[in-house]
Amino acid sequence: xxxxxxxxxxxxxxxxxxxxxxxxxxxxxxxxxxxxxxxxxxxxxxxxxxxxxxxxxxxxxxxxxxxxxxxxxxxxxxxxxxxxxxxxxxxxxxxxxxxxxxxxxxxxxxx
Amino acid sequence: xxxxxxxxxxxxxxxxxxxxxxxxxxxxxxxxxxxxxxxxxxxxxxxxxxxxxxxxxxxxxxxxxxxxxxxxxxxxxxxxxxxxxxxxxxxxxxxxxxxxxxxxxxxxxxxxxxxx
Numbered sequence: 001x002x003x004x005x006x007x008x009x010x011x012x013x014x015x016x017x018x019x020x021x022x023x024x025x026x027x028x029x030x031x032x033x034x035x036x037x038x039x040x041x042x043x044x045x046x047x048x049x050x051x052x053x054x055x056x057x058x059x060x061x062x063x064x065x066x067x068x069x070x071x072x073x074x075x076x077x078x079x080x081x082x083x084x085x086x087x088x089x090x091x092x093x094x095x096x097x098x099x100x101x102x103x104x105x106x107x108x109x110x111x
Numbered sequence: 112x113x114x115x116x117x118x119x120x121x122x123x124x125x126x127x128x129x130x131x132x133x134x135x136x137x138x139x140x141x142x143x144x145x146x147x148x149x150x151x152x153x154x155x156x157x158x159x160x161x162x163x164x165x166x167x168x169x170x171x172x173x174x175x176x177x178x179x180x181x182x183x184x185x186x187x188x189x190x191x192x193x194x195x196x197x198x199x200x201x202x203x204x205x206x207x208x209x210x211x212x213x214x215x216x217x218x219x220x221x222x223x224x225x226x227x
Contacts, residue, residue, distance in 0.1 A: 033214070035215075092215075
């Protein structure tokens with residue numbers, strides 16, 4: 001089954017404790033992105049990647065890192081999480097000219 | 112930069128009624144896609160319908176159709192014969208086409224409730 005898999009689905013953690021949200025897709029898609037969803041703001045792009053080792057900033061990249069060492073994986077790293085990064089996060093992937101496939105979302109709470 | 116505006120934060124209709132969700136966008140691009148996504152309480156992002164800007168014909172998917180007015184930069188979603196399962200948050204989104212264009216720009220969302 002074609003899918004984008006994010007882990008964990010839920011995480012409660014504390015300020016400053018490094019965390020990684022994993023994202024994996026099994027569709028051999030070139031493009032992958034991370035978004036965060038906040039009430040009243042819709043979804044905003046954090047980072048995106050056009051292929052292995054090619055990444056770039058989206059609209060709200062501060063406080064986040066990504067890497068794309070393999071085509072299928074695109075982890076999101078919060079080196080020193082802060083409460084303003086409490087949000088719902090989505091990973092997405094797609095092929096050129098096709099709509100995005102979204103993961104099921106990760107609810108992060110930073111205390 | 113592109114912006115997408117959904118001016119209706121919440122809407123509520125009775126089951127079987129028709130409802131129209133509004134979306135306007137601002138861009139200087141000529142080649143782009145527009146989308147409507149549905150987010151039910153399960154939080155999944157589900158593609159409802161998409162429209163290529165170069166196509167004049169409005170897209171239709173079963174009970175869902177759009178009214179795409181390119182000159183007015185308007186992209187509304189009409190849901191006919193609404194059902195309880197249509198209750199969700201709906202997002203309008205824009206994507207520029209072309210090399211390096213990878214970003215979906217979303218509106219703020221409209222929370223739609225279908226009442227029995």
